[in-house]
Amino acid sequence: MVAIKASRAFTNRPKIAKVEGAYHGVYDYAEVSQAPRPETWGSIDRPESVPLVHGTPASALGDVVIIPFNDPERAIAILDRHADDLACVLLDLMPHRVGLKPADPDFVTVIREWATRNGSLLVLDEVITFRTEHGGLQSRYDVTPDLTAIGKMIGGGFPVGAVVGRSEVMEVLNPRAKRVLFPHSGTFSANPISTTAGLVAMELFDEAAVARLNALADRAMKGIEAAIAESGVPACVTGGGSMFRVHMKPQPPRNFRESYLTPEENIRLKALLEHMFAEGFILINTCSATLSTPMTESEIDQLVAAFGRGFEKMAAGV
């Protein structure tokens, strides 16, 4: 919300663009088309702005432009139609609900160049992906965003959120400016315990810790992929860094529409989640996982074994 408001304050433009299916929090504009259905999502050349929450004002929907993930040509054609009104393009480089597949470098470059050319900002949402590399997932790309939103892990377990970016843009939040374009304060701001805990957590999550956790995730992904191959069920794994997601599809989906489950796939996914729950693993309804530093190979091997038994049951039609 702060990154979007800062983008509007800097550009004095009303609209934002975001990727279909991407989750960026509970702010009206950010959650448009977070979970659209085939009946209403419209043509891929002009995806509809679909409300998540009943009663979302039509005016808010009209201020959000939806682009498909990893589809530079279609995305640019859509952005071009709103070039003068777009305050920012909001991008998660590996959006969980879009399929947890990393953005193609080409896609990111094209969006970055479009934003620069059209006086719009590029806002990266690294609230989830910041864990991927020491310096965030953006350090794997040749890209400099105007703003980056971070949160979750940077609070060390306490509620927190932050926005960082280039100084000209951050200046809109400067409380000592002659004219404060974006006055911002609140009870959630600068909580001393959240920031202290977050600092300690970030000091501990150094390059070695990131590498160890990523290697653990790699072990998990390879193990689950092997179990899928052995069982022969139509499933696959996507992810990167210390995160992965299991799809009930033979091929990794490239965007939100491809990752959307058929009713049959949905039944199989629910059965897998219930199996995992009975085995002692609680997984989010997308069958995704993010690893945590206390974990070791022992927990990962147990997780992989539990997945393996789940796929075997599925293959046997149990």
Added chain:
Amino acid sequence: MVAIKASRAFTNRPKIAKVEGAYHGVYDYAEVSQAPRPETWGSIDRPESVPLVHGTPASALGDVVIIPFNDPERAIAILDRHADDLACVLLDLMPHRVGLKPADPDFVTVIREWATRNGSLLVLDEVITFRTEHGGLQSRYDVTPDLTAIGKMIGGGFPVGAVVGRSEVMEVLNPRAKRVLFPHSGTFSANPISTTAGLVAMELFDEAAVARLNALADRAMKGIEAAIAESGVPACVTGGGSMFRVHMKPQPPRNFRESYLTPEENIRLKALLEHMFAEGFILINTCSATLSTPMTESEIDQLVAAFGRGFEKMAAGV
């Protein structure tokens, strides 16, 4: 934000109404006309929807209806013009930035009855005022809101927010409902430390603690009022419960426009705040204070004495 979104989800209406000058957090719709200036606030019969943040979408402004505080006739006339579109009327019963004067019981009754008659909800923002009585400031009124927003103190020092209300409305948030009208989750939800600390804080803030703190505030207000009278400066005190605000005006302002400072009053207020700072008291720029349970008569008497010296300096033209 959650209370407003729940109101929209329940009523399937896009607009909200709020009091001119009232602070309700950093959500676009809630912060419209939080700090309008005389040049743009328009006629009191039809207050303009004035953006706080540069670049606020015009469409968001159009979905917010502004009413004057404690002015039932004008407020109802304005609400009537948007009767079919209003999801809720958002009300703080003692809005700090409007003047920290309690709402007249008549005003609250009239708004409650209007909302009921017109299929709109009444949302009380008790994020700040919840401290006023054991059960919130609403327990001093003959009113039952549809939703109440609370926060701040209920987290025991940790960031937190909550929405409570009647079950038919809260049902929009029920994750087990057949059709979830308002899906809501996030990193800030149900943090175990915030909720644990908040529970302990609320257990300690029992009726006796509230009464003791309110008596301390009463002592402060009476002391400051006596100091004002003795010095002869044109100032006054408003407030209630454990909060008060010092105005550089001879009469307590009845609404936001009356509490708006002239350039001369602004200079005097800044001088007073600087004096208090030099005396060891940091006060918010409105010269308001909320007391805290560790405080005793000793701190209050020091505060009153410091205010007294400030008013004396002002009277002497220092």
